[in-house]
Amino acid sequence: MIKFGIAKGNSAMPNFKKYSYDQTAMVVVNFKDQLRPNTFEFTLHHLIEDHIDLSAFYDKYKNEAGGRTAYDPAILLKVILFAYYKGVRSSRDIQWECENNIIFKALSCDTVPYFTSIAGFVSSYPDAIESVFEQILLVCDEQGLLGHELIAIDGCKMSSNAAKEHSGTLDELALKLDKIQRQIKQCMKEHKRLDKRKPKERERKEQLEQSIDTLAKHAERIQNFLKTAAPRMGQAKRPKEIKSNITDNESGKMLTSKGTIQGYNGVAAVDKKHQIIIEAQAFGEGQEHHTLKPILDEIKLRYKRTGISDDILADQIIVTADTGFANEANYEYLKADGINAYIPDNQFRSRE
Structure with a gap:
């Protein structure tokens, strides 16, 4: 056994x-020197500085004649894209990184x-940001990074900033609203009863007041949602109503390996040669x-x-996807359009 400790006696100690x-x-730091070649931040900096046209962002800036100066879209794009690359998605966290992280600085x-x-x-700027994506894709093609052989x-599954407890069909949300309103009435009834008792019930009364306020706000949100919401219909052969969400109605409840979440199904298409994403969308x-x-x-x-390419799919580029994308409608679509796709059905493992 090795023991660590302080030597005793006359033994000399290191200083x-x-x-x-x-x-x-x-x-003293030179910011340019921090962007080292062959790093993501170096590539990102030079892409935006030298290759990307940012004029699509300028339309909303109306401060030519006066007013406070604005942050340059180039600066915002760099820190936001670098933050996403690092897995930092919160705008507050990005601000903190700009204050404390030398690369962000x-x-x-x-x-x-x-x-x-x-x-x-x-x-x-959703359209302008999509324009940046397309320009980067074009740069990748010009540099020979796209193989155009296989996609x-x-x-x-990605979580959204919405609670799954706020989900339900319109009928389920109406029932939830009714239940909350009954809870509010019960709290008000108990609060009124405590008014006739001694001051020692003050703490319980304060708890009830807080509960009434919280429940009332929740009920108001559901009421406002139900006034304008239409049923969300699924994509199955026989469409039926799926659950809406009063916080983010474009998201949906979905099953993952870690349980059910409220979020999105993020689907990406990648070119084989250098794993470059050529398309990405989120579905609820x-x-x-x-x-x-x-x-x-x-x-x-x-x-x-x-x-x-005028028609990349007609050029017989290979398209692959897993069994989650397999159904008869997709097979008929791929055959009718002559798309060179390979998608296994759900029974492929059981066959020789």
């Missing part, structure tokens, strides 16, 4: 430099966009078979818009 992590230091030139500016930028399609249903045609249609349109 180490003192150190402390709890200190602040002024460090280098990409943002030591500016610190407020989290509301970051969140507003992401939600306000692989697959999906994964767990079933994947109805997503195949929208994904392939958008790939065809995207390649035509960028001038890469």
Whole structure:
């Protein structure tokens, strides 16, 4: 057994430099030098600086004649895309990284966009951000990074910022509203009874008041949702109503290996040569078979818009997907359009 300890007696002790992590230091840093070649941040910086046209973002900026200066879309794109690459999705966390992380500081030139500016930028420019995606795809093609031989399609389940407890068909939500209203009446009845008792019941009364306020807000949300909502219909052969969600009605309940979540089915198409994503969409249903045609249609349109190919699917590029995308409707669609696709059915493992 090895024992660690302090030597006793006359043994000489090493003399180490003192150190402390709890200190602040002024460090001279050149931001350009932090973006090292052959790193993701270096590539991202030069793509946006030298190859991407950002004019699609400029339309909403109306501060030429006066007003406060705005964050450059190039800066916001760099820090947001780098954050997503690092798995940081919260706008508040991205702001923190810009304040404390040297790579984020280098990409943002030591500016610190407020989290509301970051969140507003992401939600306000869906078409412009898609334009950036297409321009990057075109750059990849010009650099010979796309093989145009095989496209692989697959999906994964992603949680949304919505509670699955707020889901239900319109009838189920109406029943939930009725139940909440009955709970409110019961709380008010007990609160009224406590009014006639001694002051020692003050704490219980405060709890009831808090419960009434919380339940009333929840009931109001459901009421407002039901006033305008229409039933969400599924994509099966015999469509039936699926559960709506009062927080994010484009998301859906879906089963994953870790249980049921409220979220999206993210489907991506990848070019084989360098695993470059050429198309990605999010669908609010767990079933994947109805997503195949929208994904392939958008790939065809995207390649035509960028001038890469007038009809990439007609060029007999191979398309692969797993059994989740298999059904008779998809087989008929692929055959009718002459698409060179390979999708196994659910029984392929049981056959020789």
